[in-house]
Amino acid sequence: MKYKTVIGLEVHVQLASKTKIFCGCRTNFxxxxxxxxxxxxLGLPGSLPVFNRKVLELSLKAAITLNCTIAETMKFDRxxxxxxxxxxxxxxxxxxxxLAVKGYLDIELNxxxxxxxxxxxxxxxxxxxxxxxxxxxxxxxxRCGTPLIEIVSEPDLNNPEEAYSYLKKLKSILNYLEVSDCxxxxxxxxxxxxxxxxPQGSNKLGTRAEVKNLNSFKAVKDAxxxxxxxxxxxxxxxxxxxxxxxxxxDTAKKTISMRSKEEAHDYRYFPEPDLPKFLIQTSMIxxxxxSLPELGHEKKDRFVKDYSLSExxxxxxxxxxxxxxxxxxxxxxxxxxxxxANWLIGPVLSELKNLNEAFDSIxxxxxxxxxMIKLIKENKVNVNTAKEEILPEIIENxxxxxxxxxxxxxxxxxxxxELSAFIKQVISENEKSINDYxxxxxxxxxxxxxxxxxxxxxxxxxxxxxEMLEKKLEN
Amino acid sequence: MDVKYVAELAKIKxxxxxxEKLQLQLDNILCFxxxxxxxxxxxxxxxxxxxxxKNVFREDVPxxxxxxxxxxxLAPQKDDDFIKVPKVVG
Ligand SMILES: [Zn+2]
Numbered sequence: 001m002k003y004k005t006v007i008g009l010e011v012h013v014q015l016a017s018k019t020k021i022f023c024g025c026r027t028n029f030x031x032x033x034x035x036x037x038x039x040x041x042l043g044l045p046g047s048l049p050v051f052n053r054k055v056l057e058l059s060l061k062a063a064i065t066l067n068c069t070i071a072e073t074m075k076f077d078r079x080x081x082x083x084x085x086x087x088x089x090x091x092x093x094x095x096x097x098x099l100a101v102k103g104y105l106d107i108e109l110n111x112x113x114x115x116x117x118x119x120x121x122x123x124x125x126x127x128x129x130x131x132x133x134x135x136x137x138x139x140x141x142x143r144c145g146t147p148l149i150e151i152v153s154e155p156d157l158n159n160p161e162e163a164y165s166y167l168k169k170l171k172s173i174l175n176y177l178e179v180s181d182c183x184x185x186x187x188x189x190x191x192x193x194x195x196x197x198x199p200q201g202s203n204k205l206g207t208r209a210e211v212k213n214l215n216s217f218k219a220v221k222d223a224x225x226x227x228x229x230x231x232x233x234x235x236x237x238x239x240x241x242x243x244x245x246x247x248x249x250d251t252a253k254k255t256i257s258m259r260s261k262e263e264a265h266d267y268r269y270f271p272e273p274d275l276p277k278f279l280i281q282t283s284m285i286x287x288x289x290x291s292l293p294e295l296g297h298e299k300k301d302r303f304v305k306d307y308s309l310s311e312x313x314x315x316x317x318x319x320x321x322x323x324x325x326x327x328x329x330x331x332x333x334x335x336x337x338x339x340x341a342n343w344l345i346g347p348v349l350s351e352l353k354n355l356n357e358a359f360d361s362i363x364x365x366x367x368x369x370x371x372m373i374k375l376i377k378e379n380k381v382n383v384n385t386a387k388e389e390i391l392p393e394i395i396e397n398x399x400x401x402x403x404x405x406x407x408x409x410x411x412x413x414x415x416x417x418e419l420s421a422f423i424k425q426v427i428s429e430n431e432k433s434i435n436d437y438x439x440x441x442x443x444x445x446x447x448x449x450x451x452x453x454x455x456x457x458x459x460x461x462x463x464x465x466x467e468m469l470e471k472k473l474e475n
Numbered sequence: 476m477d478v479k480y481v482a483e484l485a486k487i488k489x490x491x492x493x494x495e496k497l498q499l500q501l502d503n504i505l506c507f508x509x510x511x512x513x514x515x516x517x518x519x520x521x522x523x524x525x526x527x528x529k530n531v532f533r534e535d536v537p538x539x540x541x542x543x544x545x546x547x548x549l550a551p552q553k554d555d556d557f558i559k560v561p562k563v564v565g
Contacts, residue, residue, distance in 0.1 A: 017535050024538025033556040034543045042546065054535035075523045082486055084560040097523070130563065138557035141546070266484060276528040 002200035003235065005228050006208075007163050007193055008155035011170060012148050013180045014126070014188035015058045021125050021147035022049030022092065022275075029186050033140040041125075041145030043088030049274050051076075055123065055147040056278070058179045059099055060288050062149060063121045065173055065295070068103030073279050076123070076272040081265065084139050085128040095269040097277075098122035099149070105173075107165040108297070116166055117154035124148050143187075155194065155205070160224035167191060167217060172296040176321045184216055191220055196241070197231045206231075207241040211255055213248045223248040226255055299324050307337035316345050323359040326366065333370045343373060347387050351395050368394045371401040385410045385458055414461040416468065419452070422460065423468055426451045437473055445469060476501060 020027055023040035039047035063070055077095040103118035126146035131138040151170065157163045171189060174180045182189045196208035211227060214220045226248075231241055246255035294302075296318045303314040303324075318324045323344065330340045348369070352359060372390050375381045381390070389410050393399045405411070413419060426448055427434060437444040445466060452465045478498040482489045489497065543556070552559040 019535050019537050024533070024536060025540045026537045032543070034546055034558070036540050037546055038538075038540050050531060050533040052535050053532040056532070080484075082484075084563055131557070132562065135562060136552075137560050137563050138554070139560060140557060268484070271523040273524065276524055276526065276531050278530055 001236070003197040003232055004200050004202075005159050005195065005197055006155045006205060007157040007160075007195045007224060009153045009157065009163060009166060010192045010194070011151045011153075011167070012126075012190040012192075013062070013151065013174055013182070015055055015147040015149060016178060016180050017052055017054045017058060017147055019052060019054075020145035021052050021055050021123070022145055025145065027146050029183075029188075031142055033138075034142060036142040037144065041087075042141060043090075049092065049272075051275060051278070052147065056280075057288065058147075059121070059123055059149045060280070060285065061177045061292065062151075062174060062179045063100035063103065064285065064288055065177060065292060066100075066103040066105055066118050066121065066151070068100035068118060068121055070100045070280055070285055071097060073097060073277050074099050074123075075277045076275045077269045078272050079124075080268045083127070084137060085130050085144075087128070087141060087144060091125060091127060092272055092275070093124035093269075094122035099280075105153075105166065105169060107162065107169050109162065109165060114156075114162065116156045116162075119152040119154050121149055121151050124150060155196075160221045160228070163193065163224055164217060164221045167220060169297070172319075176293060176295045176299075178293075178321070190214075193220065193224060195224055195227045195231070197228070197235060206235075207243050209241065209243070209255075210245045211248055212245060212258075213250075215250065219248055219250055222250075222253060223255060226253065230255065296321070296324070303327075307331075307341070309337060309341055313341050313345060316349075317341060320359050322362070326359065326362065330366045330370055333367060334373060336373070339373060340370075343369065347391055348395070351391055355396060362395070363398055364395045368399075368401045375401070375405070379412060379414055379461060381405075381410055381412050382458070382460075382462060385412065388458075410459060412461050413456055413459045414464050416464075419456075419460060419465060419468060422452045422455045423465065423472060425455060427472065434473065445473075476505060 014027075015021075017027065019025060020041055023038050025036045025038050025041055028036065040049050060070065074094060075097045076092050078090040079093045079095070080090045082089055098120050100121040101119065103121065105116050105118060106113050107116055126143050126148050128139055128141040128144045131140065153166065157166060171182045174189075175182050180188055184190075191214045193211045193214065194208045195211060196206035198204060198206045209227060209231070211223050214223055227246070234241055242257075242259060245258040247258055248255050300311075300314045300318040303309050303317060304311060307314075309317070316323075317327050327340065327344055330344070331337060334340060348362075348364075349359075352362065372381075372386050372394065375390075376383055376386055389408055390401060390404050393404045394401055430448060430451060433444045433447050437448070448469055449462055449466050452460050452469070453462060478501050479489065479494055481501070482494070482497075547553045547558065550558040
């Protein structure tokens with residue numbers, strides 16, 4: 001039997017406020033355990049939570065951009081459950097009057113665009129972190145009260161690739177809005193997936209499994225691909241799919257049932273008596289609408305149109321806001337869109353990758369990069385020398401291009417007299433290649449050019465060398 | 476409503492005698508709510524908060540947290556940095 005895959009995603013996003021949602025504790029990642037806590041986020045008796053205005057602004061930015069209907073009135077509720085990462089034994093969340101409902105996100109697929117409906121966007125506080133050792137569990141409450149939005153999609157995604165595209169687009173939007181840093185490794189973007197199969201042509205949804213512990217984009221794709229195969233095999237064997245939570249094991253590359261360890265949940269939601277309701281005025285929504293920045297896909301389209309870049313190049317350049325802005329800062333100094341794009345996408349990105357750094361943290365001044373590109377255009381250094389000798393110094397060691405040039409003996413040699421000495425030597429030492437060349441094997445010239453480059457310690461102007469060699473060997 | 480279930484959710488241990496006694500009390504309390512259900516609530520807006528307050532905000536300004544030691548001192552089991560609990564599954 002043929003089956004149709006049905007996937008819905010629940011995405012938790014940490015909002016980029018300085019402080020927690022209901023108290024003034026900081027939300028810095030990686031702080032010493034149990035140092036960013038106070039009576040409010042621990043729920044000590046007598047403490048009173050007060051809502052962070054910045055959190056409302058950030059969450060509204062996201063909800064508005066996701067085309068949601070914003071609540072006129074929203075309220076918070078207590079979701080009760082007992083777990084060591086939750087000192088209050090309840091989480092402040094939103095139940096029946098969330099921030100926003102009924103939005104959508106258009107995702108780009110190979111065959112065109114597809115609209116994915118968004119059920120709701122609600123606010124909640126994060127729980128603490130548990131570290132499991134052999135014998136016991138250790139609790140770090142720092143993350144308690146960190147502001148989150150939960151974005152719930154309709155089950156409109158029909159294969160793992162669509163789920164991947166949805167997440168990628170969502171991440172790009174939140175990144176450009178500066179609503180979140182969306183760092184999956186640090187847990188600022190977390191994703192749970194509901195997935196079920198139904199017979200092709202049927203309109204009755206199958207029983208779904210909820211997959212958790214998806215810590216990277218790749219994990220989302222891999223886990224969902226695994227689940228499709230697993231559920232299909234179960235159904236074909238005539239077995240039942242259980243409604244259960246399954247944990248993705250990224251090492252074993254499979255999902256594991258949590259059924260035996262699961263207790264029935266009874267969250268007993270009720271209105272949070274410590275927080276009043278919130279009316280969201282139209283004027284506030286309009287102000288935010290006016291302040292929304294250009295988004296990634298809009299920038300991409302503009303780059304293709306204004307700078308005649310390929311879709312591929314524009315896609316990479318706009319993959320992060322930091323990179324797109326950096327690119328345009330470079331163009332303000334040197335208006336060579338294709339050339340600058342090539343440098344950023346190629347050598348600069350791979351240099352950053354070697355350093356294990358994201359574009360957001362680049363310290364290279366665009367002026368130094370452009371200075372280097374100009375040296376190549378003016379034939380003062382050759383491309384390889386720039387890549388190998390200059391780029392690492394200006395990216396890694398924050399040097400100025402002019403200083404690197406002064407320190408290192410790397411000026412390109414284009415002077416014919418100087419080059420002829422090298423060429424003479426190479427010709428005398430490579431009889432075989434010269435014979436090959438003269439008998440029509442034209443590719444042999446590149447070997448000879450290489451030899452000259454070696455002799456000149458990489459400083460020779462390769463174009464010039466090739467011209468001179470050709471001229472010499474024709475005679 | 477089963478008082479034993481409520482006790483389980485609240486992590487309270489009840490002896491059979493206590494359970495029997497409290498079940499009666501709980502049933503009585505729930506009976507009062509049954510009375511409320513007889514009231515006509517048409518055209519009455521649901522109330523989510525007893526006070527008529529709205530839009531109380533704080534600004535996004537960091538404030539010093541309390542000391543780690545003060546928090547750890549409240550915990551029955553701890554080490555230098557963490558509160559310790561019996562092992563739970565991740
Ligand atoms: Zn706090």
